[in-house]
Amino acid sequence: MKKSILIFVLVLTLAMPSAVLAAGAADEKTFVYATYGDVKDWDPSIAYSLEVYLLQQVYETLTYYNAPGAKPLVLPGLATSWEVSEDGLTWTFKLRQGVKFHDGEPFNAAAVKYSIDRTKKMGKGAAFIWGAVAEIKVVDDYTVQFVCKNPAPIDIIASGQYGAYIFSPKSGEKGTDWFMQGNEAGTGPYKVDHYEKSQEVILSKYDEYWGGWEGRHFERAILKVVTEASTHIQMMKSGEADISNAIAADALPAMRKDPGVEVSTPPVWRNSQWLLNTKKAPTDNLKIRQAICSAFDYQSFVSAISGGLASVPSGAIPPNMWGHNPNLRIYKFDLEKAKKLVAESGLSKDKLKLRLAYIGTTQFYAQSAQMLQANLAQIGITLELTPGPWATIWEQAKNLDTAPNIQSMTWWPSWPSPSDWLISLFRSEEKTLFNLSHYANPKFDALINEGVKKEGVDRADATKAYQDAQKILVDDAVAVFFADWKGRIVKRASIKGYVHNPAYDAARWYTLYRN
Numbered sequence: 001m002k003k004s005i006l007i008f009v010l011v012l013t014l015a016m017p018s019a020v021l022a023a024g025a026a027d028e029k030t031f032v033y034a035t036y037g038d039v040k041d042w043d044p045s046i047a048y049s050l051e052v053y054l055l056q057q058v059y060e061t062l063t064y065y066n067a068p069g070a071k072p073l074v075l076p077g078l079a080t081s082w083e084v085s086e087d088g089l090t091w092t093f094k095l096r097q098g099v100k101f102h103d104g105e106p107f108n109a110a111a112v113k114y115s116i117d118r119t120k121k122m123g124k125g126a127a128f129i130w131g132a133v134a135e136i137k138v139v140d141d142y143t144v145q146f147v148c149k150n151p152a153p154i155d156i157i158a159s160g161q162y163g164a165y166i167f168s169p170k171s172g173e174k175g176t177d178w179f180m181q182g183n184e185a186g187t188g189p190y191k192v193d194h195y196e197k198s199q200e201v202i203l204s205k206y207d208e209y210w211g212g213w214e215g216r217h218f219e220r221a222i223l224k225v226v227t228e229a230s231t232h233i234q235m236m237k238s239g240e241a242d243i244s245n246a247i248a249a250d251a252l253p254a255m256r257k258d259p260g261v262e263v264s265t266p267p268v269w270r271n272s273q274w275l276l277n278t279k280k281a282p283t284d285n286l287k288i289r290q291a292i293c294s295a296f297d298y299q300s301f302v303s304a305i306s307g308g309l310a311s312v313p314s315g316a317i318p319p320n321m322w323g324h325n326p327n328l329r330i331y332k333f334d335l336e337k338a339k340k341l342v343a344e345s346g347l348s349k350d351k352l353k354l355r356l357a358y359i360g361t362t363q364f365y366a367q368s369a370q371m372l373q374a375n376l377a378q379i380g381i382t383l384e385l386t387p388g389p390w391a392t393i394w395e396q397a398k399n400l401d402t403a404p405n406i407q408s409m410t411w412w413p414s415w416p417s418p419s420d421w422l423i424s425l426f427r428s429e430e431k432t433l434f435n436l437s438h439y440a441n442p443k444f445d446a447l448i449n450e451g452v453k454k455e456g457v458d459r460a461d462a463t464k465a466y467q468d469a470q471k472i473l474v475d476d477a478v479a480v481f482f483a484d485w486k487g488r489i490v491k492r493a494s495i496k497g498y499v500h501n502p503a504y505d506a507a508r509w510y511t512l513y514r515n
Contacts, residue, residue, distance in 0.1 A: 031218040031495075031509055034226045034241040036361070038198050040391065041125070043179040044165040044186075045118050045172075048125035048414070052161050053245070053506045054201060054223060058102070059165035059186035062093055062112065062158040065416050065503040068320070074155045078107065078166055078187065088151030088457050093158075095142040099210045101168035102184065102191045109144040112136070114169040124433075126163030126414040128423055132452065151456035153417075160415030161504050189510040190221055200224045216497075216513035227361065236261055236490060242514075243491040248363050249307025252488070260493055265309060268487040269318050269502045272310075272364075272410040274356070274372070274480040275425070279438040282352060283405040287345035288381075289477035292406070293331035294338040295375040296368075296480050305367045310483040315470045316421050318484050320502070322459070323418035323451075325467035328474050330481075339379045352381045357397060358408035360387030365408045368482065398432040407436045409479075416503045417455065418466045422448050426473060437478045444472045 039054050041047040047055055062079040066072060079093040099107035113136045120130050132152035137145040146154045158164050171178070171185030182195030189211060190203040201223040205213060213219075224241065226232055233251055235241035237258055247255060256263045274296075276289045283289055298312045317324040342352070356372070358365040366387065373383040386393075386404065396402040413420045424433075427448055428440040451465035473479070491498060497511040 028514055029218060030220040030222065031512060031514075032222045032224060032235075032241045032243075033509070034224050034232050034235050034244040034246065036225075036227060036232075036246040037390070038225050039195075039201065039223075041180075042182060042184065043176045044167050044184075045115075045122050045127070045163070046124045046176065048162050052504075055165060056161065056188075056504065056506045057190045057203060057221065057509050058184045058188040058192060059167060060188050061160065061164045061166065062095075063155055065156060065159040065501070067499070067501045067503075074159060077159070078112075079158070082155055084154070089148045091146040091148070091154040092139070093144050093146075095144065096210060097142055099187050100208050101171070101187055102206060103168050103171050105168045105170050107166070107187055108141045109138040110141075111169055112144045112166055113138055114172060115166045116164075118172055119163055126160060126420075126424075129157050129160055129163050129415050129420075132456070148456075150453045152452070153456045156417070157415055159503070160413075161506070162414040164415070189217070189508075198225055211510065217510060218512060218514075221509050229361070229363075236492070239492060241492075242495050242512075243489070245488075247488065247490045249309050249488070250363075252307065252309075252490070255490055262489075262491055262493045262495075264489045264500075265486040266489065266500045267320050267502060268412070268485055269321050269416070270410060270412045270485045270487075270505075271313055271316075271318050271481065272408075272483040272485065273313075273316070273425075274368075274482065275407045275409050275437045276477065276479055277400075277403055277405045277407070277436070277438055278440075278476070278478060279400055280403060280405055282345070282347055283354065285345050285347060286477060287341045288347065288352075290331070291338040291341035291345070291379060291381070292372075292376070293477050293480050294334045294341060295379060295381075296331070296372055296482055297333045297375060298331075298482055299333065300371065301364075301368050301482055305364055305371070306483060306485075309486045309488060313481040313484045315481055316425070316473055316479070317418045317466070317470060321413075321416075321418060323463045323466040325470040327467075328471060330474065331477075335375065335378055338375075342379050342381065349380055353384070354381060354405040355384045355386055356406035356408075357386045357388065357393040357404040359390050359393070362408075364483075369408075372480075394436075397436040400438060403436070403438070406480075409434075409436065410483075410485075412505045413503065418463075419448060419452050419455065422451075422466060422469055422473075426478060439476070439478045441472060441476065444469050444476075447472070 037050045039051050061077050063077050064075040082093045084091050119127050132148045134149045135147040168185035184192050189209045191206045193204045194202040203221040205219045232244040232246045236244050255261050277283045302310050314328045314330045376383045397407045429435045447465045447469040451462045454462040494514050496515045
């Protein structure tokens with residue numbers, strides 16, 4: 001996830017040579033997706049970032065979350081139907097029959113149990129989404145039960161884009177090292193044919209896919225790693241790529257004028273924040289964190305840097321996600337107030353030196369960091385900027401000894417719940433993963449845990465708990481929440497069948513075709 005996660009991009013430093021770009025260009029039967037970073041974790045139990053673009057094509061989940069406003073809320077996937085007991089503790093899923101994994105093994109209830117149990121046991125990535133599950137029971141070959149410790153919306157959890165994939169037990173037993181070599185063991189419409197690290201992943205249609213291949217579908221798909229922003233534009237204009245996820249906001253007006261390209265900006269569940277380290281001086285001082293929040297020029301970011309693709313947030317949860325708190329006391333750009341807060345901190349000028357880390361090739365991070373640096377200088381705070389690739393700065397941020405005071409983060413959901421943001425980014429962690437603020441507040445944790453318990457039976461009570469938790473985050477100034485984003489979908493006009501759903505950061509390529 002998210003996330004993600006959350007994270008906005010993973011950037012590799014190896015640029016793609018032009019000879020590689022020319023190879024495997026888009027044609028009638030081949031779809032090309034240009035992305036800004038390589039697959040970091042191939043293991044479906046662990047993967048929790050940009051891998052989603054690949055995972056959605058080769059793996060499947062029991063259910064799928066429908067687009068907001070559409071009915072029913074949850075659609076069949078590898079499960080065809082499901083029901084929950086009156087007390088909300090037992091979910092029974094009937095499974096699709098006649099499905100095979102890419103390694104030839106049969107899909108059944110034992111595979112579902114193995115996949116989720118393995119993910120839970122490993123406890124990495126988005127494994128926390130299964131926290132309410134006490135036991136998974138195989139009733140028969142095509143019936144599986146989830147027995148919960150407390151009521152939970154397992155039908156929705158099972159639709160998550162991280163941590164919910166079902167894979168072949170036989171292949172899974174080969175372990176993470178086997179997956180990391182570019183191997184997979186899913187049931188999805190495409191299987192991996194070739195992986196060249198930092199270059200591309202080539203997929204081909206899985207002939208025995210249960211959904212069939214009647215109608216119009218791409219038989220081959222290529223995920224190309226392209227780290228140069230200008231090359232993304234070139235590939236989209238020339239038709240070498242069908243979709244790019246790295247077209248900068250300031251390039252969109254020109255792209256819209258190209259008759260061969262379509263640009264859309266639909267609503268998404270994605271937002272950005274500067275995480276403030278609550279354990280490292282001087283950002284362990286509440287007044288300093290509040291001063292930083294007051295020194296960020298939110299409106300200038302939205303109007304001048306985001307290219308109109310963002311709005312000013314009021315907290316951690318996007319406004320179009322249920323459970324959002326619309327009544328928070330949000331920080332506003334006020335340098336006089338920020339100066340006063342610095343004075344109230346009691347820290348001498350020699351203590352007011354901070355370091356900020358961000359993904360170096362992401363334009364909006366760079367520009368907003370420079371803006372914040374200039375504003376903090378006016379209130380007596382020195383800010384050092386340290387751009388770098390995500391993999392590097394993420395590893396450094398996890399360790400307090402090497403962590404910066406301020407860390408870039410953009411999040412999108414593992415599954416459609418406010419708890420995904422609140423747990424992943426801010427709940428106390430024994431071993432840091434995405435809580436890069438190193439924040440620990442027992443009252444906050446208790447509210448989140450309460451919300452999770454109530455989510456499956458009383459969404460109103462869950463919403464109240466999540467909204468109270470969001471207020472604590474603002475009061476404790478654990479982050480500068482600076483952007484609620486619109487989507488940015490740039491595709492060739494000839495590509496049809498694209499279905500946008502804010503619950504998923506990646507569309508399924510199986511639905512696409514060339515007109």
